Amino acid sequence: MTQESQAIQHEAAHPTPGTYFKIAMVLSILTAIEVGIFYLEFLSYGIIPILVLLSGAKFILVCMYYMHLKFDDRIFSTMFVAGLITAAGVTLALMTLFSFFA
Amino acid sequence: MASAVGAVGAAGHASTESGVWSWITTVDHKRIGILYGVSAILFFLLGGSEAFLIRMQLASADADLISSGVFSQLFTMHALTMVFLAIMPLGAAFFNFLIPLQIGARDVAFPRLNALSYWLFLFGAILLNSSFVFGGAPDAGWFAYANLTSSTYSPGDSMDYFTLGLLVLGISSLAAALNFVVTILNMRAPGMTLMRMPVFTWMALVVSFLLVFALPILTVGLIELLFWRFFDMPFFSAEFGGDPLLWQHIFWLFGHPEVYILILPAMGIVSEILPTFSRKPLFGYTAVVFAGVSIAFLGFAVWAHHMFTVGLGPVAIAAFSASTMLIAVPTGIKVFNWMGTIWGGSLDLRTPMLFAIGFIALFTIGGLSGVMHAAASSDAQQQDTYFIVAHIHYVLFGGAIVAVIGGIYYWFPKFSGHMYNETVGKINFWLMFLGMNLTFFPMHFLGLDGMPRRIYTYDANMGWDLWNGVATMGSLVLGLSFLIFIYNMVTSWLNGEPAEADPWDGRTLEWSIASPPPEYNFEEIPIVYDRDAWWAEKRGKVQHGVPVGGGSGEEEHSIHMPQPSYWPIVVSIGLIIASYGLVYNSGNFIVATIGLLVGIFGVYAWSFEPVNDPE
């Protein structure tokens, strides 16, 4: 590995404060959109997928950059995502069994 | 860490000492394994005595040896003790003792966390059982179905002992599971890829992940139960629109993965014993490993098969029925591969091998009756009858316990440094095999004949006397076989022949070092080139990967071992004081707070204690 590519890798592994700040701005804007959309009554049930997408995006941004999963070993993401998927599966299964969607 | 490098010689010296204090402060995985094992056997005897009282009461019709109230406490505590205080900690005993040895490590990743797991287990077990003395044990069944557990129907403290006891045991198991996940993934000797790991270690990894993901569900259920009882939060109260069935869902969402937590270590043990005494590598290693992993995955998708009769509706029942039957596939793969291992091998029918073969037979019977109640229509007939009791005892006694006893015989030379008595061991096996079938097989007939579970007596004209009498006779034989087991263990440990390092011509790394292993396990960390690493070394398949152990001790002084610590037991004591404080809160939480503060203080002191963890 050359000196330069090492430097680049090092840079990639740890974003600069500027990047962290930009991500924070994106997170704030997404939250503002969430709250704003919420008051648009004409969307009706349409807000459900929109809000799910927006909060999912926030969730993923924090995980990838602030918790640096993007730059870390796959094992960490696997452990975390396994918990997430199981939790989501259990929640959806219970909601179905208790006729939430009926 | 400069400050952390203690006087290694002194540390090593301190923990090779005997004496009570050295055991209280030990962080050595082998000692913790032995503590787990001995405690679990004692609790097994307790749970066995409870079962024996149950059998005495049921031996004949209209008996009045035990009142109905005490009978309910006995069957509840029998199940809780066997599941949480005997089989799970026996698994933990094997994990502790064997995993570092099998992966070529000197200890677990977090030695003090490991000690914490043990002490929390011990104190949690004492907490749960102390309810017998303080006004009555839990009596709502080990599944503790709402509404039986409400403050109306269980007004005393018994269910609080249940809730807090299981919460403490849950913390213990979670800490242990996280520790083993890291240990197995991160402390394997060079060259030991995942697909070169011994099957026992593989199953330990799977079980640890199951615990990591299943325990929090139980924790949440227990917290809701606690809040329901303490603070009148209407979680399961129908008069508030709540649904008692939610508890059943939560409990079995944990409870079904739990049965794999109980049986997978046993499958791992058997997968170690069979190849060694067949003189053949395990048949279909990859298939056995992946079958174990897929059992764990499927285990999260079948919980409602415990609830076929509560009115889930045809679609849900069909789905859960199908997913349950699917589990028979990986289980069948395992049984097939064990048979394949024995097939054509040059069998050495020593005691551990007898237990392993006994396991296959008995577990298969239990597995078959399991498929019978996976069919929901047939389950509707079997639900809550002795047929289910027969099934679970074939898988948990005939399966888990028989394998674990076989495992104890197999590794006895390794952990005690002595040989057990082979003749007594064989008598032990045959008596246990006989007693087991005599006790539990007739329960199939009783169940099909309609005898319900959890009844404290029955009428003479029901026609259930004969098989109940046979079952009680069988339990006498089982009890006798256990006394023989204890006798063999105690006398062999005291007076048995000294064991060689490798008495069975073993395949895995633990047999490459002395019996019992030195405190640091491996003088030189082995390099692994093959699946059965120690066989490969002995048969000259590889050039000096595994150093032959039990050497000069020359290296000893450069090996850094973790130092003993008493903070784990301090933290555990704090949490137990807090638990008793919660059981006996009369509106104020002073004692609970004090306990919590002790625990927090312990955690701080622990974090700042200078150590030389392998870290």
Added chain:
Amino acid sequence: MAQATADHGEHEATTTGLNHRKMLMWAFLGSDCMFFGSLIATYLVYKGRSLEGPLPIDVFSIPTTSVSTFVLLMSSMSMVLAYSALRRNRMKTFRVWLASTAIMGMTFLAFQVFEFRVFANHEVVVDCHAPIGELSIVELSVRNDKTVGCEATGHDEVEKQVGLTPKTNLFGSTFFTLTGFHGAHVTLGVIWLLTMFFLSFKKGMVTPERNLDLDLAALYWHFVDIVWIIIFTVVYLFGVFPGFA
């Protein structure tokens, strides 16, 4: 291997090259997902099953909670900035960001305490001329109250205190348990961060070489934040969404 430098303090002689404690933390966070997942599942299963009010639509104030959500999000940002400052050995900057993270955490907790108290003292005001079909369960019960209701008093507008506590209804039990345990996680995080803050004044305790200690606290802190991202959407926003009552 740029990664193997001591500077990282997280790549060492383990099988995977990953640090033990960091792996433990991620496995624990996976487990904690199941913990919060089960609490959220209970909340959702009981959603709309409460027999009496107050319900989310009666008590939630989205503007207030949006502010506290924003505060928690920003605390995540100051957390990463503290971490980044520590790695570059800017101790003063590090302490400023770490302290502001803890303060924002405490602000979030203060909002939560405030919110819980407001819920417990919830006042219901009903316009007696409003069409009955538009009233929520709890408004209807106040309207028809035998002592302070519209018919009993003959007023144009009636009011009554109908607080929401964990005992009131299923919504109260599941909501307070879920958000209460989240608050407990935040509290633990604040204690952890403050401990790191005070330790940083002791020589050699918090250093760039030992940034992993802070990294672990940060992972935990961000996790608590992302759990709130979900709670805010699922419990609060969906909670007052009319189609979901």
